[in-house]
Amino acid sequence: MDFNEYIGCLHIHINQETEKQILESIFYEAKQSGLDFIILTPHTPVKRRWDDYFSLEGYKDGLIVLTGEEADEGSGQNHILIYGNRLWLGKKPVEEIVSHQNNNLLMFAAHPDGQHNLFGFSVDHKWKKKNLFNSLTGIEVWSALFDFVEKTNPSNLIFRYFSFPHNLQGPSLVTLQKWDRILKKRRFVGVCGLDMHTLPFLIKLLDVRKIFSFRIVFKTLRNHILTQKKITGDFEKDRDVIVDAFMQGKVFFANDFIADSRGFFLGSSDKKKTMGDFLSIEEEILVEIPEKSYINIKIGSKIVYSGNVKRLVLKPDVFGACRVEAFYKEKAWIFSNPIFIQHPKN
Template structure:
């Protein structure tokens, strides 16, 4: 790429004691700073009280962005970048429109969030795919990835070593994302859905914030460096997120910093759209050797291994990259859209 970008990484979909999380906002921020993330998007259920209390902004090395997780009739939607809380008891389309009118971004949370840890099936999935005005999808939800594999009779094992249960984004979510991308840009993000559940009877916190903040992160490519001005930096991150200039990375395996998917000849980066006019090189670069899969319109188009590879796009399509380390899911980029 002839233009250089500044990469920041953060965690999205976090709950505090303002809804059903266990920690205070200060505790969330302390965990984020210890985990070394650049920003945190707090999304308590149906409240922006943390913003009203003045928490949004820089706290040491971490920027806190306050949004909310809106409980709608169709499912849960993350509203990020809004100025006030969203009224939720109304049609879903109106909710999405309100988020947009406030200059915010809307992401469908855990789109296929269904799991059955014992006898009872729990369904937190999105129910209305006829609506298409949202910004994007939470393509990888760490807690729902874990919950799909969790069984009560394996409680100790599942909680002691949660990494063993992580298998990557739900295939149904990826399939839906690929299908949606054929009509318009639909941004994919990673989320942790952090609650840090506290069990006072046994004096333990399950999935502490700091541990979760070291797992699935969203890496964002900015036009320039962060400045220390909270409002300007928040807007810079949200602009890049809205444009899809980001990727989800399971940083517990290896830091995804420096990973890139681009089409240098046309100065295209993940999230960009352009008309396809001739064959085009798509370049994948990784900070460590990995196994790459190039996906076009939902189907595998090519594969390679190493730290860098050039794929050849010979037709229009929605192209994205999946990367694995030792067979484990690691990075899922947003697409480059080459329209026919």
């Protein structure tokens, strides 16, 4: 069975002052970068006087534009990337925000271990209320912004600037371990996010190499969904295809600036099942990588295989959430959501 692959970026910021021509530029650059969809996630406006924002949703010259939100409690912690709402949900206790999950919203914990010293002092954007993870769809495992700023400070800012995006390191070990712990108990979908903002005029002038332009950033961390359904041009149906794929965890995310990750596959050897599905321990796992690379196959937190491969068939001998990490030329490249290995009687 063939799966259709579609590529998109999420955690993209605009605001009420973003001009129409800038929006059109964002949509154009996304399409030129090979994206099929983007999910906008502006911060909740303080006075919530931006109700026409949600009307931006739809097809824009062949690009699917979805309008979400980065909601918070009015603080730097416990931010949630939300999609599916048509009213602003943020600027209230996070417990109240996640209570809307029964409305089948996509909800991802944003930059759960995010912190930086970019301005010479510590700034903390971590998730503190981890008990609420059970109310979320999943977690932003890899953040482009926090990957960059985590090791950036005033003394090395210029060097780090001219090294971007080649200096993206990959998800933090702490976040990966957190993801694996939750996957032992339940489905918890991992995604990557850009946390990309439109640059203020002065900073845009200082960005002499246009490194932080959408044209560059859209080619870095991208989510690839696999679905049996095809995108047809009918917006409502196509939106549901994308949302369903995220809900089911049929997604891998990659730094496509390193190499094109299209064609990656994790699933059953007959290709009838993929990430997010359940596989009997008696069945074989198939891993296909677009370029020969060093991979780790993890079931739970245990590495069951490591090696340089382009294609691998493996019969697991343990139960649990099985996911793949791929490293290309010693750089973090592809991270898959898991396929779930279960006992044949379950």
